[in-house]
Amino acid sequence: MELSARVVTVMRGQYPALSRVSLALQEGQLVAICGPNGAGKSTLLAALAGIEFPELGAISLDGTLLAAIPPRERAKRIGFLPQTGEIAWDMSVARLVALGRLPQGDGERADGKAAIERALLACDLATLAGRPVSSLSGGERARVLLARALAGEPRWLLADEPLAALDLAHQLRMLRVLHAAAAEGRGVVLVLHDLALAMNHADRVIVLDNGELVTDGPPDRALTAKVLAQVWGVEAHWIGEPGQRALTMRP
16 A cells, blocks of 8 residues: 655645645655644645645545545544543543554454553553553653554554653553554554654655655664765764764864
8 A cells, every 4th residue: 555645735724734745655654744843744644634625736645546435434543542532531542552453343343452551561551451541641641642553454654753751661652652652563663752753763754844844764864974964964974884863063
C-alpha cells in the first residue's frame, strides 16, 4: 500500500499550515517527520490520517482518495495517535487499550483479545492492566495510548511525538516495537523533535519548515549540517558511528 499526498495545502485562516506538499510513503518503513515549532508536522500527520482534509490537493491510500473511504474502514487501515492524547473517562488500562479494536468490532472475540494482549505486552503494560488510567504517570499514559493504537493492528501507524514523555528505557523499547511493525510490512510515520532519534532509527526523514517540504530522504542526507542551519538556525554537527550518532551544537 502507498499513502500519498499530492500538492496538499492546508490553511489556518489566511495562512498556510501546509503549502503544496507532495510525498509518497511506502509500507515497511519507519518514517520521521521533523521540523521546528510551527513547521506543519502535526498538520501533515493529521491530513495523512484523514483527520483533517486539505483545501487544495489530495491524500490517497493505495490509489483511493482518503476522503472517499468510509471512516470506519479508514480507522481499520490507519491508526492515529495525536500529540496531546486526551482520556475522557477514567477506566482500566486494559479497557482503554481494548478501545483500539472498536473499528474491527471484535474486542470480545478471541482474535481481538489476542491483539489487545499483544499490545499490552509490547508496551510493558501487563502489570498495569487492571489499574485505572488516572493513577498512571504521564509516561505510563503515553504507553497506554500507543498500545491502544497498536491494538487495532492497522496497516499504517501515524503517531505524533509518541516517545516524548518516555524514559530512555521505554523509548528504546517502543522504538523496537515500531521497527518490528515496519518489519512486518506496516507503514510507521512518527513526528519527532529529537533529531538524534530520527537520525539513528528512521529509514527516511521528511523535513518541513513554514509548511513547506524542505528535504525528504535517508537520515544522513535529510539532516545534514546545512539543513540544520537552514531550518533550525543552529550550527550543529553529527559525531559518532552510523546508528549511534549524537548532535553537537555551539551555544
